[in-house]
Amino acid sequence: MPAPAHPHHLHLTLANGLRVSLRHAPRLKRCAAVLRVAAGSHDVPLAWPGLAHFLEHLLFLGTEGFPAGEGLMAYVQRQGGQVNASTRERTTDFFFELPEPCFADGLERLADMLTHPRLMLEDQLREREVLQAEFVAWSQDAKAQQQVALLEGLAADHPLRGFHAGNRDSLPVEREAFQQALRDFHQRFYQSGQMTLSLAGPQSLEALQALAQPFSEMLTPGPQRPQAAPPALMPGHARGYRHLAGNHLHHVITCDAPREALEFLCTWLNASAPGGLLAELQARNVASALQATVLYHYAGQAVLDIDITLGTQDESATQIEALLYDWLSFFAQSDWTSLRKEYALLTARQLQIQGALALARHDSEDLSETAVVALKAMLDGLPLSPSQHAWQLPPNNPFLRPAVKEERAGLIRGQTSAHRGLRTFAQDRSRGRKDVAALTFSHALANDGDESALYLQWRFAPCGLEAALQPLCELARQAGVDVSFETVGGDWRVKMVGLHEPMPAVLDALAQRLSQAQQAPADSTPMIPIRELLKALPDCCAATPSSDSEVSWSTARWHGLGLGFPATVEAAIKTAAARLPGQPSTIKHVLPVFSTQRIWREVKTASNEAALLLFCPTPSQSLEDEAAWRLVGHLLQGPFYQRLRVELQIGYAVFSGIRQINGQTGLLFGVQSPSESLEGIVGHVQTFLQQLPTLISRSTELGNQALAQQFSARALPLAQASELLWQAQLAGHSSGYLGELQQLIKTRTHADLLNAIQQVNDAAGGWLYVANGPAISESRHPTN
Template sequence: MPAPAHPHYRQLTLANGLRVSLRHAPRLKRCAAVLRVAAGSHDAPLAWPGLAHFLEHLLFLGTERFATSEGLMAFVQRHGGQVNASTRERTTDFFCEVPASNFADALERLGDMLAHPRLDMDDQLREREVLQAEFIAWSQDAQAQHQRAMLEGLAADHPLRGFHAGNRETLPVPRTDFQQSLREFYGEFYQSGQMFLSLAGTQSLDELQALAEQFGAGLRSGARRLQAAPPALLNSGQSGYQYVARQRLHQLIACNAPREALDFLCTWLNASAPGGLLAQLKTRQWATALEAKVLYQFAGQALLEVDVTLANDGPQQAASIEAMLYDWLSFFAHSDWAALRNEYALLIARQQQINGALALARQDSEQLEPRLSDEHCRALKTLLDSLRLAPAKISWQLAPNNPFLQPAAKAPHAGLIRGQTSAHRGLRTFAQDRSRGRRDLSSLTFSHVLPDDSEEGALYLHWRLDCTLQGDFFTRLANTLQPLRENARQAGITLSFETVGTDWLVKMIGAHEPIPAVVEQLAQSLAQPDTNLWQEILPSPAPMIAIRELLKALPACCAGTLPDKAPTNLDDLPGMWSNARWQGFAAGLPTACELAIKQAAARLPGQPATLESTPMPICGQHLWHEVSTDSSDTALLLFCPAPTQTLADEARWRLLAHIIQAPFYQHLRVERQVGYAVFSGIRQFNGQTGLLFGAQSPHMAREDVLGHIQAFLKQLPDLIGAHEDLGNLVLARQLEAQALPTTQAAELLWQAQLAGHRSDYLEQLNQAIQTCTRQDLLSGAQQLNQAAGGWRCVANGAPVAGSWLTPS
């Protein structure tokens, strides 16, 4: 359904049939486009599973006008943006986010690749091998196979049960009939009538409309066509089924309700507050986690999944868990939703307030109403009634209002106490002196590099424990903070935790208004954790592909720490906090927010202190870290720290990363067919800047993957010499304070503080990048190949032959 009229939103249909949504948001620092094609994997010919996914890949391989090195992906990456595509069951999305100054050029490339793909035969054969590598990984991934087995309960002829990713067998590229089907599919669906373009940016609606019209003019015109309706989701008489395997219970419910209604239902079904479904399951020690989501929706069909992570005795209680779910649904169906609808409206408004350009554009591409209407509620009531629910037997409770969604109370006027007026300013009392001196918070630093007139900010809180019994301490502590984390997320704050050895980092990034209240609640929860949450059976970590497991392990490898498995008791907590020290860093916050944070931070456990952050130098060394993963694929990371922590070296490393990114991907993934998950870029750990290279391969040995990376690095002098423009200005502009999204800016400034840089770090780094010469880069490439700053390899296997050392 179209969104209602809004002064910053416009929806229209161009003369050629292209449907467009436009959103003007002056607070944004970037612009984004999402192009949705009404065609997905279920629309491809049955003879060629994976054809739609294959075509999505092919469109990125360059056109006559823009070669791969100048195409959308390379262009967006070069300007510090993000770009990708996704093929789902009935839609294919292409999306990108870039600085406003590059938006028109990005749209031009997006339109050209959609309208004029080359579909070169050699390109197709190479890209099919990429899909083959992905297929091998998919077939070995236990989670993916678990998902496929879960869907076997659907009707046999529903396409959700099929395989649609594509591989060497299903994509016979040289065959004439396959090529004909590929071109017919492209011609039928990749035209204006079958597309929806969503733009979000700082430009006015008229300027965005002009960009949309220019984009649409390059597309092939065509009429909108209806996609074939799917067969029934379930066999006659079924409304759902249950699937249990690998400590997971999946309750699937087929329904026909608007997406807005189902999202509303999932919000309250997922609530972890006391009196809810998850809380009851935890109390009985049947489950450790629960997530309800819409798994599929199209043409009046929807499949709702309630995914329950089971505790040890959970599999034996599958029938009881199902009964409890339906009992909760009965309670919810007969509850008064008025308060929940008000709370939900606040939640949606807060997300709109802090969402970035890409999130806004993706949201608009869904064409959902930005509110829960009376019609949606009636549809949800009808759905719940159709389940023929018996009266609830358990005394359930609805989740309480989220305190962080309410307007923050105004802070008292600085410098005055009760009974004083402005005439008393400057007169101090003993009580005032004592309250002001009760705690030194000089370790809490507020950076004013970022503008404080936006609605977003960031706060980092870093603890260091001076004891050895860390064990599962931080894991259990984070578990007690899950309710806080959930409320913070709904209020527009991403609350995350990072652990390396005895160091624990809490990050709060998002809407700055609730941050002081979140700090206040954090202080209370850390001092007195919920005993039940502390003692809960911890959910097993979600399985990840091998390369992600390595990325998770990389910070600890760089710090040289090993986890201590000694258990920690709640009784140990006071002693741990008494020996703990902490420091804080904030950016992008207005003065009133800073004052409120200082008041709340005075109650944080531990002692404020300036913590030393000295990276371990490994200059000239080749260190190998072996990390165990469940995959038989080869996964490997190569982290190459800069020789020093000076801004000159950081500038060289960043400029090298800027030049390397697209050619590295092209060389290893496309030309050498190493595998997938191929990437390179800058990473910072504990104030240390390094170049990171990564790849996962289903068919190459570790020494071969590493050999390809090393061979590429040896070609760097030639690559640098071939660039007329090294990109100094382009990269420098990306690192300007006013151009950086809050998340990236805060991380940069935090790492700069850890490295001991001055408050004008961004300005100095910008200058160093602009003045970096070709000779500087050639010298940097030589140092990189000589491991002047060291090489650190993290892989899921033993060291290869060479000068690699294994840290003790």
């Protein structure tokens, strides 16, 4: 593996006061921008809670220069990128990721929308209803309400205790006083001195700086304005409290330690290695999980939450906290030299594998000596007694270091090449090892980089193992390999994406742990309905049903696909794969057939808000159909959002696009509404689909080239390219799938698209509804 190419970094301040952070990483396939405004929810006048969040929404509604259909969101979506914004306590972030050729156009739109918002009253009235819908969902979301309850231990006058999301009552847009406050907030904070622009991409630092300069010149110039300091986090000398909610025990600590110091502490608190706090709690059956996070950090104030998921053994919170403080005492008195070296490796590895957007958002500081001293002081300030337990510091992550090289192929220890013709009993036994012909390696992606992807899929394997494998997944993530799982009917999939150097060792460890892993219940914390439906969708599409009979590794079969591996790593992957449980086998993959059926699947959710997914599979597996349907999805994404979310205001979770599920390509529509019924949502989606022929007929530009360029193997980030090729293999396509699809997209015509839309409306490939209520009764929507 070549020496890691860490991003080159440059900080500078431009003439108008705009602070700029530039990261050049040649390995990146895309560019990203993050614009941070030093103003958030806690900076608005007390009379208008939610004003900052409201303004963030309004800025996306278009300007005179770039109306909504040509604004940043629509433009980025057309180019296959990603875009969003986030309002936090003291900052507001706007961010997007795009291919390099159109990055400058994205920056122009971002600067324009920040500087020249229309703030039309009719737009505000519509957008306020969106925030009202989000508020209703927030008030019903279990996690959100748990967070509100958790912060009730803080001082009553601290803004963390306040309401900041915004709703119909807190945003009286009809009042002139509110309009003046909105304009004043924008004028005060949305100017160059209050902003930081972070750019990341494959371009040189000089090229990135050349992009930042015209961006800064479009902004309103202004000085850096100080933000008001918050009141004390807690009254008096209190520095923490306990919060018990259901099966979660939260220990909250307030302090003034630097964020990088607290992140260092959280890393080792969360470690699951033997000898650590979590391992001890699990051994006593008093806790099943522990997650320490920094909830808030601003102006020398920090809130650290240590969330302990209680186990089956009934032990008091006082006893659990005694163990927590005993570990903190041990940690405070330990020599951190080895941990600091390990932490430096961890942070360097994350910089090595982060994508463009994550890299642009990266604002963590290295662990300085000053931060270490501050952390020591914070721990010394806690009521700690000398440790009474035989704790151990976590060992080094084995995946962060190069694996020990194996001896020359064909030889055993003690042999030389002179013995090559001689056989041994050990070598005779090796002839019985598993044949891994079921694991194939595709060369559709270049193997000259540092990253690769590996897909493994079992049929009728034991399920519910994800929780037991989480410690391994965390170690792999730290080393630059993302490991994820998915269950689809009777199939179970493991995906590894990231640096290929540690991947054989991760796979070897997975092979060992799969046979030993015990089934455990997954996290049962309810999600908002639309997320619950998306989680259930793959299983609803499964052609291979879950097995009712008992399954075991002895009868399980598996196959796999590797992408982007150099030959030397391929060999190591094959060696590790030979140890996987189950039998390697060529598994016949059967795609679901809906053919003109309209099927309704009901999924129970915690909330009673209406939520619905409509999945429309292509009528065939031909690439011609897929190309036409992808172009339809490309064209309707913006209009669908505009019609249902902006104009009709029927929901705040509104989306559409192409989705591939276990080899099946189709159009997916999703809506969650606080006011509309399932029947009403279905009607709106149906009406939109029936109007699509008119939309296509009026389109002078179909966007063939913009969509086609998104399927260039050289331009696609590895995670996206590998997922497309895995889905292509499941669908029975050749390894030339990306190139063939790209060419077909380029040549699609109006007639091809109109034919595809007719196929959608005729349910030629079937319709699958997944909803959180019973099937609607309209005869024009038959269900099976």
